[in-house]
Amino acid sequence: EVQLVESGGGLIQPGGSLRLSCAASGFTVSSHYMTWVRQAPGKGLEWVSAIYSATRTSYSDSVKGRFTISRDHSKNTLYLQMNNLTAEDTAGYHCATLTATGVGDSWGQGTLVIVSS
Amino acid sequence: EIVLTQSPVTLSLSPGERATLSCRASQSVSNSLAWYQHKPGQAPRLLIYDASNRATGIPARFSGSGSGTDFTLTISSLEPEDFAVYYCQQRNTWPRLTFGGGTKVEIK
16 A cells, blocks of 8 residues: 655744655655645645656746755655745645656645744 | 636535536646545545546546546535545646646535
8 A cells, every 4th residue: 555654844944944754655766756745824735846757856936946856765755855945835745656647646644844933 | 837727716515416616727738637635634635637537446426527728527416525625737737737726615
């Protein structure tokens, strides 16, 4: 059974950095396309980033240059390094597996990031 | 950037009623559209992919239709567990993805 468990969220000051983790079981992270999606309070889902093929990545315009998606085969974990955080980054962050054509077929419950002074 | 507009924002219905949710794309996405269900504090759940294909384990009361710019998710007879927020998502611009703003299906 595929399972995804996010962690690493918390309260962080504006301008700070945070690394989110998504621990996977039931499949191998390094052989799957993966994505991060967030939901700000009272808002809808927003796509953040994806990692596909061996090393290729993509980002939304709102996080490009500040966030980095990566994965560790030995830990079977997906990461999202978030730098220069602003209040607009406050959200619940979900990781998900993607089919080869960009459909999110398994999802985690999310981890909450609050950017506030 | 392709913008997905979902309507209505909120749908108030009773169990047993039919729900019809709309998703309109700002330009054609062919049939590259998926639907998800999301409940507070839970993981989103894939319902429909490629506009009309039910994902594994999804009940037959959920159906999707449409192509190009206009899509519909229909729940033929609402069960208590179906009250949630529903999102459409396009993958036509893969590896960049877009979600709609969501439709909340609430109990009337």
